[in-house]
Amino acid sequence: MLKDPWVWAGGSLPPAVLVALGAIPGAWMRYVLVRLGSTRLRQRHWATWGVNMLACGLMGLLAGLQEHLRQPRQQSSQDTLELALAIGFLGSLSTYSSLMAELVSLWQGQRQGHALRLAAASLFGGLAACLVGLQLARSRG
């Protein structure tokens, strides 16, 4: 299903602006954290992994929070959260392409064991972080 970014269903700001306003700090935060993490860890892929885990945890938290907002009168605040935070900020904070690029680089650099560990840590770590976030939001609700 395609969405029309210029149809404004009401709310505080046009949806495309909300997505963009979330995306910029999300991408900046990923860039800065990966840069800082790469120098500390000396391995860029674990820095990317950490940022993805953070985004998964926050995504679970947000999804749990949104379950409380599923009442009609709070529709617009739910949309704002979804557009600016889930799609814009967390969507841009996390990355799939860098993970894939790092897996390919490790594999081609004869570090297959490392690549498999990174893939498993991303998958299971991401699921665990998201579930923890979700449970945290539900237990507070």
Next chain:
Amino acid sequence: MKDVKTPRPAMALLWVALGAVPGALLRWVLANTLIANTLGCFVVGASGLLDSPSPRRTLLVGVGFAGSLTTFSTWVLQLVVHLQKGQWEALLSQILQDGAVGLVGILLGATLHRQRGRLSQRLLKR
């Protein structure tokens, strides 16, 4: 001409933002995580980011555009939904299918990029 200098921090953030906005908007308009992620992987391969790209291209295309076009958090949230509903087949097929398609996308892009490089070298030699 290839730009090999690392941009200053403020410029680096500008390049990242310039890539991130269209990347996130495209992901939202597509409204399909698999397509957005695969497309982002293809872009990374096809723009030569697996080889030795200029710092500016890495920031604009890799960190900004493809980084924001693709998403790991939404992808994992979809897995969690399958997990909580006990949809094991959907869960497993999403992991295997999306993982494989992403890898194919990035490798296909990289192959195209390298072939284009070879082709232009051959043309330059003539």
